[in-house]
Amino acid sequence: xxxxxxxxxxxxxxxxxxxxxxxxxxxxxxxxxxxxxxxxxxxxxxxxxxxxxxxxxxxxxxxxxxxxxxxxxxxxxxxxxxxxxxxxxxxxxxxxxxxxxxxxxxxxxxxxxxxxxxxxxxxxxxxxxxxxxxxxxxxxxxxxxxxxxxxxxxxxxxxxxxxxxxxxxxxxxxxxxxxxxxxxxxxxxxx
Numbered sequence: 001x002x003x004x005x006x007x008x009x010x011x012x013x014x015x016x017x018x019x020x021x022x023x024x025x026x027x028x029x030x031x032x033x034x035x036x037x038x039x040x041x042x043x044x045x046x047x048x049x050x051x052x053x054x055x056x057x058x059x060x061x062x063x064x065x066x067x068x069x070x071x072x073x074x075x076x077x078x079x080x081x082x083x084x085x086x087x088x089x090x091x092x093x094x095x096x097x098x099x100x101x102x103x104x105x106x107x108x109x110x111x112x113x114x115x116x117x118x119x120x121x122x123x124x125x126x127x128x129x130x131x132x133x134x135x136x137x138x139x140x141x142x143x144x145x146x147x148x149x150x151x152x153x154x155x156x157x158x159x160x161x162x163x164x165x166x167x168x169x170x171x172x173x174x175x176x177x178x179x180x181x182x183x184x185x186x187x188x189x190x191x
Contacts, residue, residue: 008032008042009166013139013154015129017046019069020151020165022062027148033061043121048110050117057118064092064122068129072152075133076141089126096123146170 009032011017021032021042033039036053039061043050053061067085074081097113098120112120131137132154139156144165151165164171 005032005034005038008045009169010045011153011166012156013128013132014046015068015125015132016072016151016153016165018042018125019065019072021065022069023151023169024148025069026150033058039118043118048112048121048124050112050121053118060092061118061122063088064126068125069152071129071133072141073143073150076143076152081133089129092119092122093126093130094123096120096126098124144170146174 009017009020009023011020023030023032033042036055036058039053039058040050043053067088070085071081071089073079096119099111100108101111103109110121110124132139132141137154139154140160142153142155142160142162144151144153145163146165149165149170151170153162153165155162164174
């Protein structure tokens with residue numbers, strides 16, 4: 001992590017991890033990609049390394065992020081997908097020139113073109129979003145139960161009943177709040 005910036009909240013699903021670069025959307029929002037360099041950093045740790053990013057590319061990335069979040073939220077609550085966000089996702093998916101390659105260890109890796117690397121990386125993220133929103137992958141879109149977070153996440157747990165986008169942050173925060181509320185309640189009843 002670069003000094004002065006919040007840590008990234010990385011998950012196993014590229015598209016929903018990308019939407020997590022803005023957290024606490026319904027509380028004190030935390031922007032995890034406030035500068036073009038932080039987007040470069042996030043893309044690098046997500047396996048989509050690029051050399052540089054302009055302010056315009058950062059704006060496009062944020063527009064894609066918010067479009068994925070809106071579409072994933074709509075899909076999670078079984079609502080109609082807003083046409084404007086579908087258009088942004090589709091446009092980003094179509095504009096890139098990334099290629100899936102197979103590594104010697106049998107894993108998929110992305111090769112970005114040298115001409116427009118950020119757009120290529122965004123096309124990979126958009127394609128990932130399309131695959132989960134379209135229901136092509138085994139799992140379920142859900143919304144974090146934290147009232148200040150409400151992040152969209154892709155639940156691949158066996159029971160598909162996960163409540164939190166991240167147990168280490170939202171889940172623990174909610175459990176701690178319940179514990180303290182019970183402590184206060186118990187101390188009032190014993191007085």
